[in-house]
Amino acid sequence: MSGQYHRSHSRAWFLERPGYIRFMIRELTSFFVAAYLVVLILTLGRAAAGEAALAEWLQALSGTGWMVAHGVALVMAVWHAVTWFKAVPQAMPIFIGEKKLDAPVAAVLMGYGPWLTVTAGVVWWAVR
């Protein structure tokens, strides 16, 4: 934005401190999640084309390249979730009366608990 001062820094500023590297990895998760969402919409598109087309697509997705890509996307998506659940109690502290709910308890109630419930439900649907 014009009229504002921005300190000049190198393009590789995020390599200067471990905290900056962690910050950048967290931000980069969004590229992988976005790429997966495109693949998910493609998968839904195959479902719209009919069960036979989707079955053919699911066979293609069992290839090594797709498995590796999904593995990388999964690691990044899990990292997004973990860092998100860490940030939520800081951004939205919960107060019970005057007392702030401890961050680990809030992370379980607002993050890990719902996350594991959703994941268990979806996995149960897929494997039953």
Place this chain on the structure above:
Amino acid sequence: MSGAARGGGKGGRPARPSSEAFWWALFSAGGVMAALFVPAFILTTGFLLPSSDAMAAAGGAGKVAAAVGWWPVRVAIFGIVALSLFHCAHRIRHTLMDLGLRRAGGVLKVLCYGGAAAGCVWLGAVLARV
């Protein structure tokens, strides 16, 4: 308090209304959706349903077809994926600005949010045909 801190514009002129709060709200809502649902979706469509065996793949396809045939599932998928797309768009925009593309901020805004909006239209069209 400075003019900037009050939300004032340059030279004491009132600032234009900013859309940033709106994009941050979408970012937050999408962040929750992506955190809660995307790992489970990747496990399912990336590992549990794909199979090199034709019969197993057909079984997986039937399962998906039955699920997305129910409209509440389609509505839920649309909400989850649309918000997640805007979450990613916001983060990608800010990451690219942090990596030195701050001068191209306006173009990035159009590309990132426009891309997310295009993804939503594509997703809507796909889900309408399921």
